Amino acid sequence: MTEYKLTEYSHSSGCGCKLAPDVLEKILQGKYTGLNDARLLVGNNTKDDAAVYDMGDGIALISTVDFFMPIVDDAFLFGQIAAANAISDVYAMGGKPILATAILGWPVSKLPAELAGEVIKGAKEKCAEAGIVLAGGHSIDSPEPLFGLSVNGLVKIEQLKKNSGAKQGDLIYITKKIGSGILATALKRKTISIEHEKDLILELKKLNTLGAILGTKEYVTALTDVTGFGLLGHLIEMMDGANLSAEINYGATLLMNGAAEYASKMIVPDNLYRNWNSYDKKVKLNVPESFFTLCDPQTNGGLLVTVDQKHQGEFEEILKQNGLEEFAQPIGVTKRQSDIRVEVKQ
Numbered sequence: 001m002t003e004y005k006l007t008e009y010s011h012s013s014g015c016g017c018k019l020a021p022d023v024l025e026k027i028l029q030g031k032y033t034g035l036n037d038a039r040l041l042v043g044n045n046t047k048d049d050a051a052v053y054d055m056g057d058g059i060a061l062i063s064t065v066d067f068f069m070p071i072v073d074d075a076f077l078f079g080q081i082a083a084a085n086a087i088s089d090v091y092a093m094g095g096k097p098i099l100a101t102a103i104l105g106w107p108v109s110k111l112p113a114e115l116a117g118e119v120i121k122g123a124k125e126k127c128a129e130a131g132i133v134l135a136g137g138h139s140i141d142s143p144e145p146l147f148g149l150s151v152n153g154l155v156k157i158e159q160l161k162k163n164s165g166a167k168q169g170d171l172i173y174i175t176k177k178i179g180s181g182i183l184a185t186a187l188k189r190k191t192i193s194i195e196h197e198k199d200l201i202l203e204l205k206k207l208n209t210l211g212a213i214l215g216t217k218e219y220v221t222a223l224t225d226v227t228g229f230g231l232l233g234h235l236i237e238m239m240d241g242a243n244l245s246a247e248i249n250y251g252a253t254l255l256m257n258g259a260a261e262y263a264s265k266m267i268v269p270d271n272l273y274r275n276w277n278s279y280d281k282k283v284k285l286n287v288p289e290s291f292f293t294l295c296d297p298q299t300n301g302g303l304l305v306t307v308d309q310k311h312q313g314e315f316e317e318i319l320k321q322n323g324l325e326e327f328a329q330p331i332g333v334t335k336r337q338s339d340i341r342v343e344v345k346q
Contacts, residue, residue, distance in 0.1 A: 052160060259293055
């Protein structure tokens, strides 16, 4: 039986496929701002993770879509990772997913249909883990394989978490290690170690279910997930939306095993540089080596959370109760807005 390696059939991988922030801005040019519907609670104004629509009786519908090209070679794992990544947007709004449909592009002249079936199988398993059904979808014949989900969720409006709600003096946390884009590049170039590949896949498959819990906590002031724009890019979006700036302690930011090693050998995704060119004027880097990891496009990255510092102990206890003890320390703090949205210190 022929062994197919999916990453050999795509020019990019995972959330590294995303258009750079400045390119996306040129495309949209405010076209989705000012939509005249009072029931649309979250649109595109603050570049949040999903659209949110008031359904009445204090309940809102969360609607999101996410898809990308293979970040791993195995079809089943690709389906799992793509599903987890798409579902994450609902958790990042403080909600609970209820339903998903699939988006599949497949090069039918290059890859067997049975392999696409394995992608769907992986996605269905991850949806089941999240307690939802993969109810259908749409497929096309495409030059490169791509897969993702459109996901709907529900949230009590009073528990809705936006990416723009941070207050001055809030503590900043992240719930996963960073560096998945760098490790995925090492995988694509066949230079990754077996141990690092296992670590990468384990991280990429994890559901961000903690977001649904954080939605119930008033002292969680803002929430998003870290994906294609890197930690810096998504933190800048949070600070822009809240009219604040942030200071990051790079030493408190945990890296995936191997990320620093591969970065030192310049094994990094191209989109890392496109990310930096999109927001470099808003960043002050006092730690040169942080450039590679903080701009690295993440796939199904951790939740980026701002917390009222008066409730630091309570929040960190929640992290510990959910097996995230190593992330129970802030990586930064928000401060009064300046032209520099994020300053990185050692």
